Amino acid sequence: MRAARLHGIGDLRVEDIPTPGEPAEGWVRCRVTAAGICGSDLHNFRTGQWISRSPSVPGHELAGIVTAIGAGVSGLAEGDAVVADSRVFCGACPACIAGRHNLCATLGFVGEVCDGGFAEEVVLPARLLHKVDPGLDPAIAATAEPLAVALHAVHRLGCGPGDPVLIAGCGPIGGLVALLLRDMGAGRILIADRNHHRLACVADAAAAEPVSLDGDASALPPVRHAVEATGSVHLLPNLIDRVDAGARIALVGIFHGRLDLDPNLIVERELSLEGCSVFADELPEAIAMLPRLAPAIRRMIDTEIAIEDLPEAYRRLLAGEAKGLKTIVRPHLPRAGGDA
Numbered sequence: 252m253r254a255a256r257l258h259g260i261g262d263l264r265v266e267d268i269p270t271p272g273e274p275a276e277g278w279v280r281c282r283v284t285a286a287g288i289c290g291s292d293l294h295n296f297r298t299g300q301w302i303s304r305s306p307s308v309p310g311h312e313l314a315g316i317v318t319a320i321g322a323g324v325s326g327l328a329e330g331d332a333v334v335a336d337s338r339v340f341c342g343a344c345p346a347c348i349a350g351r352h353n354l355c356a357t358l359g360f361v362g363e364v365c366d367g368g369f370a371e372e373v374v375l376p377a378r379l380l381h382k383v384d385p386g387l388d389p390a391i392a393a394t395a396e397p398l399a400v401a402l403h404a405v406h407r408l409g410c411g412p413g414d415p416v417l418i419a420g421c422g423p424i425g426g427l428v429a430l431l432l433r434d435m436g437a438g439r440i441l442i443a444d445r446n447h448h449r450l451a452c453v454a455d456a457a458a459a460e461p462v463s464l465d466g467d468a469s470a471l472p473p474v475r476h477a478v479e480a481t482g483s484v485h486l487l488p489n490l491i492d493r494v495d496a497g498a499r500i501a502l503v504g505i506f507h508g509r510l511d512l513d514p515n516l517i518v519e520r521e522l523s524l525e526g527c528s529v530f531a532d533e534l535p536e537a538i539a540m541l542p543r544l545a546p547a548i549r550r551m552i553d554t555e556i557a558i559e560d561l562p563e564a565y566r567r568l569l570a571g572e573a574k575g576l577k578t579i580v581r582p583h584l585p586r587a588g589g590d591a
Contacts, residue, residue: 253582254370255561256306260299263562264306271374274321279377281315281333284389285555286368286580287397288312290422290482291360293569294505301363310580311337311361313368314383314392324377332385334395335375336534339364353403353529368393369561371582383538390555390579391545394427397577398544399537400503401427403530405435408501410476415439417471419464419490420480421449424503426551426576428478429457430544441474444481448574456547464489474498482506491516499523551576557584 252270257263274280292309295301317331327333340347340355347355361367361375383392401424410416416437418425421444429440430453440459444450450461462471464486473495479487482504491512494500502524517524530537541548553575556564564578 252371253558254308254366255310255558256308257296257302258306259302261296263296263309263565265559265561268370271372274319274374276322277324277377278321278374279317279324279327279380280319280372280374281380282318283313283315283368283370283373283582284332285393286310286313286582287393287423288561288564288568288578288580289397290424290505292362293565294507295363296565297569298507301360303359303363307363308366308368308370308373309362310368310370311335311363312393312396313361313373314389314395315368315373317380318372321377327377327380327382332383332387332389332392333380334383334392334538335361335368336379336381337361337396338529339376339379351531353531369558369580369582371558381534381538384542387541388545388549390552390581391541391548393579394548394577395534395538395541397423398427398431398540398548399530399534400424400527401431402533402537404428404478404480404501404503404527405431406531406533407525407527408476408478408499410437412436413438414476415441415472415474417441417443417462417474417477417490417494418459418480419443419478419486420482420504421446421453421576422480423551423576425478425480426453426456427548428480428503429453429459430547430551433457433459434540434544439472441471446571446573449576452551452575456550464493477501478503480504484508484510488512491522494522496520497522499525501525501527503527553578555579555581555584558582
């Protein structure tokens, strides 16, 4: 079968690899129908931060159809449409026992500790698979995982109906946060991004208001809830300067580099910085929201590509050339030569 495998930093190759055999006890084999490219995939490609085995097939935002079931698996049947929980947790550490699987002491991810969805087929632990409506567009189903990440950030943010929110970064998570806030009845949703195409896309899909974080901070209305979804160590101090006293900032971006920040700004203005790691128990809730949010999510999808196009898609995304928010890989799209 065809798959894209990460061999090392900056080394993503599309290759023929063996098709998975019968799944082991507790595991399930799926035909991948769609998989999204995540910012963490790009970060790992650039830095190697989460390369724990090589080569490995990335892709943790995936939807598929169950094709084989290992011994001891219940609740799933061949032909079921499913999406994957990206978190590979131990189940035995204090965090897991407390139900906080996103804070597992040995937390790993699909596409890292086991092969992911940038392949025609994948084998995953049954406990990570959730059934979805078989009539749901696979490209929309594949956004269940990032929608859960965005939902976790919204929960951590803790804003109420009618509260204005400032979102820095209109990538997939920032865009989905804006969409969720609109769906939940937030007040003015202010969005900022240097990519004008993405800014316009989120403004349209979530009825959000584009603003600039450059220039005079007084040009913005008072805001006590903000989301940092860029991962920029240069932007966060700027964002801190622009929120009101007593504000809460949800940090969901993946940062590059270290932060130079005067902690007295946090103390004297009683600001709260809320770290947001993956998601807690939000995936089922996100799945349930997909049919309602599907039209808006569809407007956020930039393009759908074949596996063969993945290296070029990585280059385009890293260069900031994408006009939409999410690139979806469809492993069974025809290959360049016309073969399926």
